[in-house]
Amino acid sequence: MENRKLGSEGLEVSAIGLGCMGMSDFYGESDEAESIATIHRALEIGVNLLDTADMYGRGDNERLVGRAVADRRDQAVVATKFGIVRGEGNERSISGHPDYVRSSIDESLTRLGLDHVDLYYQHRVDRTVPIEETVGAMSELVEAGKVRYLGLSEASVETIRKANEVHPISALQSEYSLFERGLEEQVLPVLRELGIGLVPYSPLGRGFLTGRFRSEADFDSADFRSHDPRMSKENFRRNLTIVEAIEELASTHDVTPAQMAIAWVLAQGSDVVPIPGTKKISRLEENAAAAAVSLSESDLAALDALPRPQGDRYAPTLMGSIDA
Numbered sequence: 001m002e003n004r005k006l007g008s009e010g011l012e013v014s015a016i017g018l019g020c021m022g023m024s025d026f027y028g029e030s031d032e033a034e035s036i037a038t039i040h041r042a043l044e045i046g047v048n049l050l051d052t053a054d055m056y057g058r059g060d061n062e063r064l065v066g067r068a069v070a071d072r073r074d075q076a077v078v079a080t081k082f083g084i085v086r087g088e089g090n091e092r093s094i095s096g097h098p099d100y101v102r103s104s105i106d107e108s109l110t111r112l113g114l115d116h117v118d119l120y121y122q123h124r125v126d127r128t129v130p131i132e133e134t135v136g137a138m139s140e141l142v143e144a145g146k147v148r149y150l151g152l153s154e155a156s157v158e159t160i161r162k163a164n165e166v167h168p169i170s171a172l173q174s175e176y177s178l179f180e181r182g183l184e185e186q187v188l189p190v191l192r193e194l195g196i197g198l199v200p201y202s203p204l205g206r207g208f209l210t211g212r213f214r215s216e217a218d219f220d221s222a223d224f225r226s227h228d229p230r231m232s233k234e235n236f237r238r239n240l241t242i243v244e245a246i247e248e249l250a251s252t253h254d255v256t257p258a259q260m261a262i263a264w265v266l267a268q269g270s271d272v273v274p275i276p277g278t279k280k281i282s283r284l285e286e287n288a289a290a291a292a293v294s295l296s297e298s299d300l301a302a303l304d305a306l307p308r309p310q311g312d313r314y315a316p317t318l319m320g321s322i323d324a
Helices: 032-044 056-069 098-112 131-143 157-166 187-194 236-253 257-266 281-292 297-304
Strands: 003-006 011-014 049-051 077-082 084-086 092-094 117-122 147-153 171-175 197-201
Touching (some): 032 056, 049 197, 056 077, 098 117, 131 157, 171 187, 236 297
Parallel strands (some): 117 147
């Protein structure tokens, strides 16, 4: 698989990465052995960008990734995140305080079993702390050798500009797919202006664009998608028409809907590196094969013309954490 550059500081990663969140949290039961085998297979086929965060599984996901790469660190580009603080139950808060930045990286490195991470993101922007202070503390981690490159997640144009003035930002991680295109008008042009790469999470619309789900009843209570506004009883059927259109076009190329959706994301620019998540080798291999799918101008035009989904991309409490 080809590599792509993220930012101007020298970070190169595989054109498609692997989101590891679902291996430990949010998507039902976990299977550590299967997840580690999936990470190993990813590295074997050249998918080297592994994405985790301290809040996924309350640290368990970092531990899993650490065990998976322990004997093959040189093959992996490990990205993790800080900033979302999980309390008891479903309570969450956001912190960008410099002291929290410093303690978070040490805790992440301990869980990962690494002496440095390749890409360190602020998971969500703390509006109570100037971004200059947060990124200033993050830049100290680069100087200390604990982090190689810096990133932001779900940050606004203003935040991105201010952060990049303190230290070069290599990547912005935000939701982007045929199911969510909100950053195209303002954010994406600024990333291109500043030379910052884009790492889309949920390039498959949280699995919706794969076509595997035909009813809101397909999600059990342990799956956070059961509370996703776009997959609610009111919106599911209307949004399924988007999937059906993707399925129709995919059939003409003899590819899966997932491969079609990822190929569209890849076609948005050589500075775009989607990180579809999975815990199964078969899905990993299916997703990775999207890198070989070639879309014509008419294909892209047809996909661009798809209707926008009904409903917000998060429940109201989570939408409030997005820096806009």
